Amino acid sequence: MSDQEERISETTRLGLEIVKEAEEDRLMTLSVGPQHPGSGHFRFTVKVDGDYIVDCDPDPGYVHRGEEKMCEYRNFIQNIPHLERPVIHDSSNITYSYSLAVEELVKIDVPRRAQFIRAIASELNRQVYTLYWLAIYGIFLGHSTMFMWPTGDRELIIDLLEALTGARVTHAYNIPGGVRNDLPYGFKDRCLRQVSYLEGRLKEYEDIFYNNPLLRQRTEGVAILTKEDAIKLGVTGSVLRASGVPYDIRKAEPYDIYDEIDFNVQYMKTCDSFARAYVPLLDMRESCHIIRQLLDKMPESGEVRAKLQPNPKGPPGETYRRVESGRGALGYYIVSDGTPRPYRVKISVGSFRNLLALPHLLVGSKLGDMPSVYWSLNYWPVEADR
Template sequence: MAEYRNYILNIPHLERPIIHDSCNILYPYCLAVEEILGLEVPERAKYMRVIASELNRCVYTQYWLGIYGIFLGHSTMFMWPMGDRELFIDLLEKMTGARVTHSYFVPGGVRNDIPANFEDVCLRQVNYFEKRIKEYADIFYDNPILIHRTEKTGILSREDAIRLGTTGSVLRASGVDFDVRKKEPYDVYEELDVHSNVLKEGDSLARSKIPWLDMLESCNIIRQALEKMPKSGSIRQKLKPNPRGGDVSVYKRVESGRGSLGCYIVSKNKPEPYRLKLSVPSFRNLIALPYLLKGEKLGNMPAVYWSLNYWPVEADR
């Protein structure tokens, strides 16, 4: 489908596999197109991308966590995240003009500038959100029922996590410290202090904790980006109609809410990609499921399955 549309018209289609994390699935695509077309993203736009990316990471994680609560029969674990995520959905709406699929990232920068009072509102919401999700430890992760359902179930060793090609929270819950934002920083992540959350247990409980810890880290990253972002300047390098790339192939990846998400584009000096391929974390993490379920009770399957930070539509893409 992407091979019949130019680089700009592909943007809305690429968001559909994971609408709750649309900024992060567009990120590697835009990075790849920018390299193909030789575009330089303005500094202010890079920081705005980071802010939108981290906000979207939290929005996705809250949705994932709420569904996990349903899988575990914990209704409060569903209601709290679903309510709290509205704080960041509202921020993304102020920033991008859309609540879900934002189409905010474009090759060369971002689609529009932020409102005049956005930085103050964003900082206030982030500070509240951070205090709020710290309360999750008492209600969810110290809950004896949740611990009983997830602790020591679906254990994935460090060696198997690497061998099976898992990524994101699944990989880091098994003791492997790999985060694309740190190992292969893109845009302005190398100018920010990014902490990678790692646990060693490799069970369903550890895999459910990593995304929660990542939300706290996202709050820290957003604060840094708000402080360092230039107060004025260009937000996008303008494109000519139907720009053409050279005869090149480019692969770029970012750290999404589920793990490493890559985009491979082959350009043949045309306004549209000759080939486009997405490498998505949901598919890679789902590969581990048959290995994790061996010897487990049938009742443990929901807890193990959803702890893989998996989104069905993204895996099918």
Template sequence: MTTQLPPGMHLETVDDKIMTLNVGPQHPGSGHMRLIIKVDGDYIVSCDPDPGYVHRGEEKMAEYRNYIQNIPHLERPVIHDSSNILYPYCLGVEELLGIEVPERAKYIRVIAAELNRCIYILYWLAIYGIFLGHSTMFMWPAGDRELFIDLLEAMSGARVTHAYLVPGGVRNDLPSNFEERCLRQVEYFEKRLKEYEAIFYQNPLLKARTEGSGILSRTDAIRLGTTGSVLRASGVDFDVRKKEPYDVYENLDFQTIVMKEGDSYARSRIPYLEMFESCRIIKDALKKMPKSGSVRTKLKPNPKGGNDEVYRRVESGRGAIGYYIVSNNRPEPYRVKISVGSFRNLICMPYLLKGEKLGNMPAVYWGLNYWPVEADR
């Protein structure tokens, strides 16, 4: 290099054989991000993800609001999975402020988190279907999401941005006869899920297309620090709900889904199978939940944390979400760092797409369970 460029800038070398494609941000297969893909014929020679189109500085905003005011805006990165992204924040703040959570609230939180996980995975599955050109798989999950959205609406009053979990419990108690309704809908949903298997996962064309494409080996999955379904599809048995159980997950009956193949097909199948486990957890939690009791520990207004720091994580639909909260005797946190699964899985993208065919790009990209808005925060 002859000229000294400032860091953050770089020179592009132009090659006639290589074509540069800007996949996104205005592309039906990109989401709110851009992939700068270089193709040689039909093969991708390099991929440079360029997120940040919806970066809102949630971490910076959190430094200006107190612990309670932070709740509504911290769920905004993934409004489809809002309970799960609030969960570690609540756990962390409870640890900082030394708050005990009532037993019933713990169960309600778990139910809300699992319902939300299903909502997220169905949305993800719908887009995965349309990315592969399977329009029926777009319509079915998008329609079945309504089941869970209705349930969460009954619980929290909002359809999408619930802000249901708060430090010290949940915002309000369950409505009456919620248990029967939830049980009925979850059982119906389990029947529907089996139909997905027939039309989508056992489809020979889908298998031929995704099996063996974008293989991430176990070693690489660990080395790249992936998380969530990407990690479990590569044969690593790691789920925060099992390894570091929070709230009442250790009392509940479920198992971790692990597949060894590490290809696009396994990555697309793991979240689907996890929905069965979510249904099991919901049914089990409904059974074991205390039928009455307080659901929220009252906080004093404007609570302050000590000179302390805390790192708490939960398992979300896209992998582990970790909150690193530093407090300094003030009602506002000194620093909040959100480490999200999408951002951690982003590193796979240049890695997996290199050498793939262009036709595999949507399958690999969306199979990473990547949510651009969450990665930007």
């Protein structure tokens, strides 16, 4: 290479570097969270070019507790209270699939009445979680009434669950073999009253919030997650059903008595941010029907928990059981080596699976759409971190 050619290539290289620097100068990196009030205990960095997001890198783990490791040090029953910590608002569901998995490993038959009771507790808990999520979703889209109303209505169901389980949020109610205690006196009437009240309120939520033109403008047609992408990314729960896939574990793989319950899987085909916000409301409405049927079909009396050994254990083996939680499929993969403690527990949670959709949706969106996209994913940082 002659001197002249070398000089030219050197000039070209410098020129390219200048262009690259200028391109990088255009981009600004923003850190969202974990202290930011709009993200929960979760951080992600976005690169913006003007108003548009060109890169997004999630950084979870700020509330990682090592639940899976802790499980290996405790026996099957001792694991229940700490396993519900990742999502205390939905604690009946996160212990539900654990109970199903342990029942399969230890070989316990659950009494029929207990199956109904824990299904009721889980449905009520799902309502509590969804109301809480709705409150946060409302406030971050600038609708403070939508924060107040669900927070207030949530208290009524929490009171109901408190009467049932003895605790406001961390119930530790579903256990392998059934539930901890029977229904309190007058529970059925009280439950029916609250469910009817909630159904009326859902109509009002729709009027004041979902039909609000401001919300519609901020969410409709925003951040489309197509059906193909949703399946490829393996998202679950309301995010999946908002993308036109009618998939619900309660229908796909009915556990306990869900095969006797008549209900429809609620889904939408618009695939946008609005659909992801609206499907949880539809789920709540359907859940009210489910609770009524459960109360109606429940046996009047009977055992509510199977007799357990003091330190239950089963033969070596493994299992994978899942339920539909407020955030989608919630699965437990448990390996048992024949001792009373699990050898390995893996919790596959909906939040962690839906996280993959966040960079997919944010890249290409406007920065102003970030809150509506992020909260529409039904993401619960504590659950994702475990």
